[in-house]
Amino acid sequence: MPASSISTATPDAVRRNARPYLHGPETAAMAAAVEAGQYGHGPQADLFEQELAHYLGVPDVVAVSSATVGIHLALQACGVGPGTEVIVPSQTFAATIQPIVALGAAPRFIDHAPGTLCVEPQAVREAITPATRAVLPVLYGGRPVDLSAIATELRSRNIHIVEDAAQAFGSRRTDQPARTTVYSFGPIKQLTALVGGAVVPRSGQEAETLRQMRFLGITSSQTDRIRTTTYSVRGPGLRGVLPDINAAVGRVQLARFNEVAALRTALWKAYAQALHGASGVALVDAGEDAVPFNCVVRVSGRDRVHRIMRDRGIGVGVHYPPNHLQPAFAQWTRPLPVTEQAAREILSLPFHPAMTPDDARWTAGALLDALAGRSAQ
Template sequence: MRKEFLVFGGPLIGQEEIDEVVDTIRSGWLGTGPKTIRFEQEFAEYLGVKHCMAVSSCTAALHLSMLAAGVGPGDEVIVPAMTFCSSANAVIHAGARPVFADIELPGMTLDPADVIRKITPRTRAVLPVHFHGRPADMDSLSAIAAKHNLLIIDDAAHAIETQYHGRKMGHFGDAACFSFYITKNLTTVEGGMVATARDDWAERIKVLALHGMSKDAWARYSDKGYRHYEVVGAGFKYNMTDIQASFGLHQLEKIEKNLLRREEIWRAYSKAFANFPLTLPPEPLPDTRHSRHLYAVRTKADSPLDRDSLMEELYRRNIGTGVHYTALHLHRFYRETFGYKEGDFPNAEAVGASTLSLPLSPKLSDEDVADVIEAVKESLNK
């Protein structure tokens, strides 16, 4: 049995990131500045999207996108019932109501047929989550949005490297939101990004991310001299700092190389678990690329252990795991606020009760991967 606990989602940080952070500290420019702007430009280049705005989290990115979309009180936004809470909370922060729809199986992304059932005259937008790195069915969702005149705001928190029909995120919806949280495929410790092709949204998001100050306020973050600014709206403090961007610049350089390692680990797990009493994550659909953000297995009715017991057994063997996620509508807040109940979204509930994410990070050594496989094997008495 391995001696040290294997932390779930540990990031791979190299000397380049450390040197860049030190350089930033020494430069005296620690807040939002030239490195943040460079990170925005390089991220936009990576995606091939016109505008990228770096912010403090994906939650902030989603919130600002809702505001740029003009979503507000009286509006509804359709959100998958299987996602992280901030996908729905961003809608609530904008004053609107999240309306849950079920996911399709085995892909676990938003079910277009259920989206159609949930559309009302108040629906303004759809929020597809590219779940675990697998793209949602954007052909169907785009057609639905076009027919019903809905906006699309992508929750691409898991999906930096994801591609759908040869295109990356930021090319489908009106805006795509990314997370650089510590466990994500690219980390700035905390951080996020909005990508959009729309000039008007980019402008609004930039202003709202910095207190609602007019664009000139950003000149404070350059050496161009003082410029007076005007507050044009009640904005937020959602800007990214150059310390965060220092991580981001080098994490972005390595993202494709790291994806190769993620794919290698994914293949090793899928080969080892092929005959285990578990449901393995579905392989990507043709003409798509999966970012391999999370490797989530699901326990079956005839598995020797249920999900929580398997997590416990793995923990006892020093393997950290995660749950992504409990079906959102079953959390107390959404039940009590919106009247959701068990049985409303059967697919999301089935996944939520059985899913378990194994360590998947380019930081893992071959030995770590072998330890995970051995621990799963022993836990299931295989």
């Protein structure tokens, strides 16, 4: 569609960058969970864990209250703490970094690849120090990150991989190094439980450790605790369980996840086709194996384009300002030229399953008009 053919009327679906997508039965599932009277981790959460494991083809899944909590617990379980470092990209949400700092460790920020905004093995290798305890790759936009090229080196140094896959539920995975993977089920994720997350552990022992840690280090289950006169606290922990009400929503979402994945894929393809070959705009590649979480482009004069499109009521955004330049993490700042250049150019276009391919094509046309300095026709 020629850019000049767009109308002045902004479709309702593109007024927001993202929005929750519910199928309808979630409300009834929540009501049933409320009526059952189990508001902490209960039967719905147990079933959700089992169904997630089956869908992902893994032995076990540990549900948690958020991906942030999941990252915190996974890092702590592999020995991250004072005196250690975690290699992590700066280009991510602050939720990736705060657990590192909360554990008393140091984030060692690295650059990402320009075309994907994801880290590559060589950048990780160059950042390793004697204090490195973990690598925390971020699957930006849903794109899998493969660190198999340095797997042997990481293993020999006892460096663990903990993936921030908050944006990557459903993305296809190839054989990769042993890793712990953390998903988010927040409001606008590919699969939502309204809030929540899950950890895919590397082993049964790690699963047991995570289950203990997600409930304050207490070793016995809630069912067992109410049947006895005491319980045992054996180690560190947080209150990080996923409530049954949220698990009930997640189960409804999981049952229809393939539908959402198809909608997101079709939307991504519509954007890619509409922007193919366009001057002055580069689409950040999510890869063929991703269930896309967002649609991010790189444009010159980003702030001007952002302002023009927001003035038109189009829900563009920026995901995310780099963390190595944030005041809270200033003591770990180091030069990251690729990240800093991308930070001046990235723009997130409206992207959620309530949009249609026509909405994507309309938004692409509006973007091209903004880049050309044209007014809406």
